[in-house]
Amino acid sequence: MKLIGHPSAGYLALLRRNGNFRNLWFGEVVSNFGDWFNLIASATLIGSLGRSGLELGGLFVVRMVAPFLVSPVAGVAADRYNRRHLMIAADMLRALVVCGFLLVRSPADIWLLYTLSALQAALSGFFTPARNALFPDIVDERELGPANALSASTFAVMLAVGAAAGGFAAGLLGVYETFLVDAASYGVSALLIASVKTTHQRSAARVSLGYFYQQYADGLAYLRRHTEIAFLVMHKGLNAFFITGGLNVLTATIAARAFPLGEGGGLSMGVLYAVTGLGTGFGPLLARRVTGDDERRMRQGLVASYLISALGLAIAAPLHSFTMVAIGLCIRAMGGGLNFVYSTQLLMTRVPGAYRGRVFGTEYAIRTLLNALGTLGISLCLDRWFEAGGMLVVTAILALVPGLAWWWWLRKYPL
Numbered sequence: 001m002k003l004i005g006h007p008s009a010g011y012l013a014l015l016r017r018n019g020n021f022r023n024l025w026f027g028e029v030v031s032n033f034g035d036w037f038n039l040i041a042s043a044t045l046i047g048s049l050g051r052s053g054l055e056l057g058g059l060f061v062v063r064m065v066a067p068f069l070v071s072p073v074a075g076v077a078a079d080r081y082n083r084r085h086l087m088i089a090a091d092m093l094r095a096l097v098v099c100g101f102l103l104v105r106s107p108a109d110i111w112l113l114y115t116l117s118a119l120q121a122a123l124s125g126f127f128t129p130a131r132n133a134l135f136p137d138i139v140d141e142r143e144l145g146p147a148n149a150l151s152a153s154t155f156a157v158m159l160a161v162g163a164a165a166g167g168f169a170a171g172l173l174g175v176y177e178t179f180l181v182d183a184a185s186y187g188v189s190a191l192l193i194a195s196v197k198t199t200h201q202r203s204a205a206r207v208s209l210g211y212f213y214q215q216y217a218d219g220l221a222y223l224r225r226h227t228e229i230a231f232l233v234m235h236k237g238l239n240a241f242f243i244t245g246g247l248n249v250l251t252a253t254i255a256a257r258a259f260p261l262g263e264g265g266g267l268s269m270g271v272l273y274a275v276t277g278l279g280t281g282f283g284p285l286l287a288r289r290v291t292g293d294d295e296r297r298m299r300q301g302l303v304a305s306y307l308i309s310a311l312g313l314a315i316a317a318p319l320h321s322f323t324m325v326a327i328g329l330c331i332r333a334m335g336g337g338l339n340f341v342y343s344t345q346l347l348m349t350r351v352p353g354a355y356r357g358r359v360f361g362t363e364y365a366i367r368t369l370l371n372a373l374g375t376l377g378i379s380l381c382l383d384r385w386f387e388a389g390g391m392l393v394v395t396a397i398l399a400l401v402p403g404l405a406w407w408w409w410l411r412k413y414p415l
Helices: 011-017 019-048 053-080 083-103 107-138 141-172 175-194 209-225 227-258 263-291 295-316 322-350 353-384 388-412
Strands: none
Touching: 011 019, 011 141, 019 053, 019 083, 019 107, 019 141, 019 175, 053 083, 053 107, 053 209, 053 353, 083 107, 083 175, 107 141, 107 322, 107 353, 141 175, 141 263, 141 322, 209 227, 209 353, 227 263, 227 295, 227 322, 227 353, 227 388, 263 295, 263 322, 295 322, 295 388, 322 353, 353 388
8 A cells, every 4th residue: 555745643743642652652762771771781791700702792692693583482472462461571571681680790600691681682572573563553554654763763862872871871880780770671661561552452362382383384474475575574684684783893893993082992982883873763754754655665765775875884984084984874874774664664564463473573583683694794704804994895785785686676566
């Protein structure tokens, strides 16, 4: 279905009018803010325990792989059970898990930190598909576009603000106090989500593990029958594999080696993450002025997202100055934001409610797996073949691959 022009609800009007979305959105703000507190605190804790970069890399891998492992069950759960209840349970359990980080006191406890990080990430693997599947249940068709864009922008802005605040809090309050802030954020999020009202109730009957995998296989069969939906499911994963997965490593490398501001390049890395968050957040808000909720334009916007990302990487690649690198990464982030928002909205509007949880669960699994593989690939390339600037050039070229594939698809199957 096409929605032509710009009749969609405004962002402030949406928050004022739709109380369900407002409560869900405020919960996202608080929870995302706490998530970045946790990531900074976990990384800081590993450093304070005297562990090496290998252990720090292990933390990121654990956080990426755990959601992938639970995705078959998480997607089916989001389709079978009450999505709001799943989100509340995930928040409360994450609050409990985060409190466990207070027990990590010596290098010998590194296994506990990994275990808790895996549990926290796995619970996020239940929360995110349920949240994405719930969206169309609490907003009408006219509100879906702005609600999706606002949600994506919130995540990005929290990247810019939350990471910086997390570092400041870890230094000022202490690492363990920062974990308590994160636990409290999950509690607040659960309370806000509890106030969301939805009429879509699902069965709470007990089922076997075999049932979950049977239903997950049915979801995969749905994707095989609907090729464009399957391609849309791949977009975030392709963006992660070719661009953003390794970009985290590149950003840290550039900050520490090319433009080291502050101890270990910490200040320059914070600035680069901040401009990345701003680009990711505001890019989709600006682009929606052009595309509105028109499906044809959003499909074309996915091609543009890869081109914009490649342009930003090309601007940053020469490493002429810190300012040009920041501008390039901000432009790249705008392209990534378009990719995230348009692929999500097209899935929300096209996938039936009965399959939505499994589709978003599969999308989340693909994204986390390809993100980990992309991080590993660029790490190996940096170690063996390329400097950071050269790797940015390679990444800019690779960013065009999924864009050209999607452009070919649109030429073959126009609306």
